[in-house]
Amino acid sequence: MQKNTTVEKQCSTCRRILPISKFRRYKHQSGDSGYRGSCRECESKQNLERYQRQIAQSNIEKKMECTTCKQILPISKFRRYKNRSESIGHRGSCIECEREQNRKRHQQKKTQSAIDNDEKPDIFRVRDCYKKVKGG
Ligand SMILES: [Zn+2]
Numbered sequence: 001m002q003k004n005t006t007v008e009k010q011c012s013t014c015r016r017i018l019p020i021s022k023f024r025r026y027k028h029q030s031g032d033s034g035y036r037g038s039c040r041e042c043e044s045k046q047n048l049e050r051y052q053r054q055i056a057q058s059n060i061e062k063k064m065e066c067t068t069c070k071q072i073l074p075i076s077k078f079r080r081y082k083n084r085s086e087s088i089g090h091r092g093s094c095i096e097c098e099r100e101q102n103r104k105r106h107q108q109k110k111t112q113s114a115i116d117n118d119e120k121p122d123i124f125r126v127r128d129c130y131k132k133v134k135g136g
């Protein structure tokens with residue numbers, strides 16, 4: 001006579017009655033051992049779900065609020081910068097806003113230099129052009 005009569009067990013997750021071989025065994029430090037409440041299938045599913053949750057969580061963490069347009073955007077939408085102190089981070093404004101800001105700044109500079117040029121002699125105008133080329 002075999003002592004082990006429990007050959008089937010109900011899974012607490014999927015509620016199926018399955019052979020005991022479908023359940024993972026556990027062993028406590030106290031020497032107590034038994035079978036887990038969920039079948040292997042459900043356990044791996046739970047592990048997968050946990051894994052996916054972790055991925056989703058890390059995706060959430062990889063999002064940033066743009067300080068300019070106030071949109072929550074993935075970190076890839078932000079330009080990276082490196083300080084002289086070797087610390088790496090992301091800019092507060094997204095690439096789109098940075099582009100917009102650069103465009104505005106460029107326009108401002110343009111109008112500003114146009115005003116300046118009216119008052120400056122030709123030699124200064126040439127220098128301004130030089131600066132512009134050098135600066136890109
Ligand atoms: Zn199950």
Ligand SMILES: [Zn+2]
Nearest residue numbers: 066069094097
């Ligand atoms: Zn933005």
